[in-house]
Amino acid sequence: MQEAFTNNLNPTPVTDQLVARCKKGDVRAFRELYDAYSTAMYNICLRMTGNVTDAEDILQEAFIQVYNNIGRLAQAGSVTAWIKRIVVNQCLSHLRRKKVYFEEVEQVEVEEEDAVDEEGFTWTVSAVRDAIQALPSGYKTVLNLYLFEEYSHKEIAGMLDISESTVKTQYMRAKERVRQMVKRQN
Template sequence: MYSEAESSLIALCLKGDRQAQYTLYKRYSDAMFNVCHRMLGNEAEAEDVLQESFIDVFRRLDSFRAESSLGAWIKRIVINHCLNVFKKRRIKFEVISESAGNIPAEENEDHEEVVFEVRKVKEGIMKLPDGYRQVLTLYLIEGYDHAEIADILGIQETGSKSQFSRAKAKLRDILKA
């Protein structure tokens, strides 16, 4: 998980070695840019947050402990920066409860063979409201579980679960349309 090569790359970055920092940036920047884009929903802000996040990564690299992979550690920093943007916009993360109590039951899910296309699903995800999109992508694409998402977003685990169900139903609607 934490290779010797990676540890010497980190040591070089800590020394302020530009080349090493660039190597590290190159290794993770595309993936992190996509994370930013999914969280924020637009490329301009994603760029700004990517920039801030990596400056932060280089500053805080000395506090990185090999408890997690470097990629996972960077991803958490990136996500926190994304959430800061929402805080700045003064939009609190809210569990959307428009259809509270009306969480789609498993039975409602389609049984028919549906052929999805990555491009269309991606477009659909980008059409979701921020609160839906974040939970859905954190869970399905970034690979966090509901307990972790609850921690990241500062909500209840049950909130994450129900928000995810609604987000998925909403996405299904968008894709059918």
């Protein structure tokens, strides 16, 4: 099974042969693997932390883990998911060290928010990106994991060691806050 993942900066496809070379300790092969994935994985780090320095540090730590554990990778065809999981776990560890707080559903009173009339204002990429970055860390983490990394609510709950209903509530509130912030910018 072959997987052809490339980024715009490096057209080298990630293949079974490349992964096999990495498993044998070929440093050049690992550099090719890094070049193929680093941009996409950096973007995950940046989305989850919102901080360039933290994203760079997390990326470096994640690829050290990839290098040290490449021999454990069962199938080369799953390398993308495997590296992404390492990166996401590094991001979550970083957020835990920063004591990101997730409100449990039972801890908060649900307040009725005004409905957002989306007609008459423009959704721009920069407005949405800025709104997501302005979210509290807990909301931002759940929103990123669900929307961009495509994890299920159940998977996110397991990753963050919180209830699935808390994940759903955090996601719902994050979406609403983004809508409100974009509306205010218009």
